[in-house]
Amino acid sequence: MQNLSFQKKLLFSMAGLLLVALFLLSLLAGNLMQREVSQAMTSEMYSSLEQTRTTASQWVSAKVNVMRALATQLPAYPNGWEAWEERLTLGLDAGDFDLAYVGTPRGDMVQSQPPGELPAGYDPRTRPWYQAARAQQDLVITPPYVDAVTGDLVITMALPLAGEPDSILGADLLISGIVKDLLATQTRWTTQTWMLDQSGQVLAHPNQDRLQQNLSDLLPGVTLQSGIQTVEFEGSSWLLSSIEVPEAGWTFLLLIDATEVNAGLVGLTWQLLSLSLLVILVSCLVLYQLTHSLSKPLVSFQLQLKQISQTLDLSQRIDVRDQAELGDLAKQTNHLLERLSHIIQAIFRNADNLSESAGRLAHTAGLVNQNNNLQQQVSQSMAAAVEQMSSSVAEITSTMEELSASSTQIADHSQSVVDVANLTLDSSKKGAQAMQQLLHRMTEIQQDNAQSLDEIMQLGAKSKQISKVMDLINTLADQTKLIAFNAALEASSAGDSGKRFSVVASEIRRLADSVTDSTLEIEDRIQEIQDSISRLVITSEKGSGSIQSGMDVSAITAEDLNALVQAATKTSNAAQQISLSTKQQKTASSQVVIALRDIANASTHNAQSVRSITEISEEMVSMSAELNQLVHEFRLANHDTKISDRQDQ
Template identity: 25%
Template structure:
């Protein structure tokens, strides 16, 4: 229901907006104040913890210092001397077996001293008080055990006492021990050893070992403060472990780094951390007992408080501030209602007029406002707007009527243009197809012309080779003719030499006959000479043999020469026939050369013509391709024109419908 009112009523929205703005401002202011104030309150809480830490530290140091002073006075008291005298006397009587009266006198002295020491130990909150002799580590007296028996100690306590006794006897000064459990209940105690001053000499007469209870220390840390009820304190050692004094819960979840920083700086360190009960503010303060009282260790005082309790006053203030903010938000809503009524009234009248204008009634009228604010400006602007709309609507109606008439004529023209473009596109498409066929024919002719040109080039090359070969052949025949003439001449000379050789052979034959005849005569004369002619007979015989051989050789040469002459005659005849054949071949070669020359001239002329035809065909193909490209461009342009004409026709039809729609829309307005 409320959301419905907010959607429908400006008054409600303005009232809620005013209230929301005031509430948001208050919430933002409160958040900022809370953030800064929370930090200030936390700082105040830490300062309070610092005061509490100083207070507790001073009380602890004062208490321990007072107990140390009291124990020093106790170590120098007569009671201690009496107990030591009683112990020494008892030891001497036991060794010597003294009389009963002497034992009684020492017993009365020791009893009185014991009663006084018991009273002082109770006042000083001592768990026990031991007296130790210099020569014996076993205590000779204990307040808790009295004069009747020597106290029995466990091993750990005995070792601690022996260590403190040795330290005091060596250093002649006070020695503190570490906290330890003592007594039947095992309560935590703090041992302290002091030297007993001797009557004569520097060596201590004994050692007073006081076992100081920590109940008073617990009461000091449990003392209430004015800061907050949740402030708690505890003592921890150097490792952050609970020392047994104070509240153990404080040491739970303690960060050892916090303790280390406090010991390293020698000053207090603080932190904000999460604990089981929520956020806590914690502060660590080193007591410095090792420097002030000579402790062999140091305690750190941990003080903490619950952050929620520290911030409790601020939360109460925040609740009061929230209540005040709610009252302011309600007041802002009331103011918003009154302001919205002064705006909504005129706006409702304006809404009615706007609704009528939205229905097309431009005859609506609204009086001009005398208000000087934005609402008055809006009403006056609306009045001027309605008047301007009336004038513009009249002009639009007139323009729409004229546009409708013009669009009818444009539509008819566009239809005619589309039809003409379609016919033109069809014709151009046919021309393009024809041009493509012509281009293909020209390409085939160009290919054929290129083939003829290449064949003519090869023929020209072949004719040149034939011309060259013919010339070489004619020259070869001429050289053969010359060689044939030279051979014929040599053969004739050889024939003549053969005739001369034949004559020489005849001469040699005659000479052989004469030698034969001479050898016969010589043989006859040798026979006549007898013994003296034997040698001459041998020579004659040899000469006859030589003449016979010469005759045989001559016959052989004659036969050979006859064969040579026959062969020479055949060669001469062959040379004559070869010369005739070479002459005839030379004549035919000259005729063939003339024919080849004429053929070569004819081929060169044909090749030139083929080249001219190929060039013309190429030029014709280029022209045809350009023509085809131009026709294709015309075809594309014609297609684009046709598509444009169709789009124009469709656009004109759309405009015609739009003009009709405008005319119908303008007719709804009442001017």
């Protein structure tokens, strides 16, 4: 990483952070999708099974109520069977039975009209329905069986008469229609509904070849239990759930194709992965353009400064389009180059003067060694050389004063850098505070969403209360039908005088049937409303999960802003240290200027010590030549021609 460019470091850092964030969000979204699909499938299975059980229980309860009313109204051993036959026929119509009959302890079989054909020697006392009802002295419902003539499923209800317990009221009831309605359960996936009796034998199945088979043969090793379990059937995986109808001793199984459920989840997962890859590609392109635009001015600045440092051409200036911190740095650098150019020009002049002074000093020293008779002339020559050297020192002092002034300006600009760093620190703190406020607002949004979800749940509870009211209306309608039936029985007992009353009872019973049909339609609408509420709850929960994801991302961003505040704090401290160092350099430059001034003052008192610097003067000549050679390596505007002329001289 140390050998990479600034642009690549910035690009890799931001891309890595983006990949980590997208990976975490993808995992979270995948888990949420899997949970939501599972909850939706479970809710739909339980809702379908509960609706099936409610419908079956209400249907059986209505038939049982008709049987109990008919057993109460039938008299014990009438003088003729006509009274029983008439009431049995009325009960047949009221309960929508296939056949109604009474078996007596003497072996008589009285049937509703028209009667069914009985085999020769038929004795009801030998039939299982008669024996079971007489033994229990209560209503019994036989297991469903297939009618030998029609091939339909039939059950028999049997109940002792209220006035003659040894006489058993029986009724045959076709259940193929209600079973067909109960098995017509539909979900968004491939679904199968089975019907079992108490022994686990299949009574109804989409495939007629599976009828009368045992559940253990179709699903080996599977035991019915609460909840949802996965089973293997016909080479496919299915999700199985069951519910019992205790009034009839039936059990309904609901199977949903697990492959379709998993296929939907896999499809959503692939869509999420495709979206994540698209976001990564677009983000990488945006990040590349962003890092390129951010690093381009800095790279240009670096190349221009490198060109100046390699060529030592102080006439060049750094040109950047940025007007912010980098532009200010370029201005300061150009100002420094300008100051250095002036300083080098001064050094050019002072180096020539120093070279001439060193030459005269060496020449003067040579005169002293060659001719002692010219002592006075030599002294004057040496004094002039000392004065000239003092003048050179004064010029150097002036140059150092300019350098000190430059140091002062650098110190002032470093203080500006400190101010900018402090401003950056304050802006970072404000950004962190704004992110905290955003996180607080996200929390309020989550609370509002939770409140909306609670209100939706209350609406669902109200709809369930309406369902209970509709059940009460159904019960009242059934009771009305029983009252109408009893009224019809009483009207038939009254003979011709009760015919009008019988018509009124029939109209009341039709009205009760209409009320029952209307309440069933209302229950269907209420069930649709409850299903819509369930989907709305699932959607609200998804929205709550998305809000929670947004809160998590906001929290991570707040942590990053806090880290940025800490980095800005460190930058401010470093800028303050730099400012302190430049101030110390300013102080040191001032001390150097004072020292040079002292040297200039002391040079006037060193005229008598010139003879001791003969060897030093030779070295100064050599050093001045080297200084000229070094200084001539710099290229200055408006001074290159002068330097060339001096080199020729």
